[in-house]
Amino acid sequence: MTMSLAAATAGAAAATPATLRRLSRDFEAQAVAAMFQPVFASVPTDGPFGGGAAEAQWRPMLVDAIARDLARAGGLGIGEAVYRELLRAQERAGEPA
Numbered sequence: 001m002t003m004s005l006a007a008a009t010a011g012a013a014a015a016t017p018a019t020l021r022r023l024s025r026d027f028e029a030q031a032v033a034a035m036f037q038p039v040f041a042s043v044p045t046d047g048p049f050g051g052g053a054a055e056a057q058w059r060p061m062l063v064d065a066i067a068r069d070l071a072r073a074g075g076l077g078i079g080e081a082v083y084r085e086l087l088r089a090q091e092r093a094g095e096p097a
Contacts, residue, residue, distance in 0.1 A: 028076065028082065029075075032067040037060070
């Protein structure tokens, strides 16, 4: 299960850079999966190799796997931007008030 950006930012002060990198990649995977869901929903499922209840059940998992692989391979840049913001939040949390 992945963590939301708000929860990740709240815990940014105690997180290691590796943890922040993982959280950023997970966030990007969630964002990419949300963008891909409508695309995959519009793919026709009729024909000799498509359709049915099984495909409807497995399709969201396929989309999630594709999104995770894309994020792991460098993604769209969303994860890197989130990582930089988490680092900034970590720096701000360490500053005296």
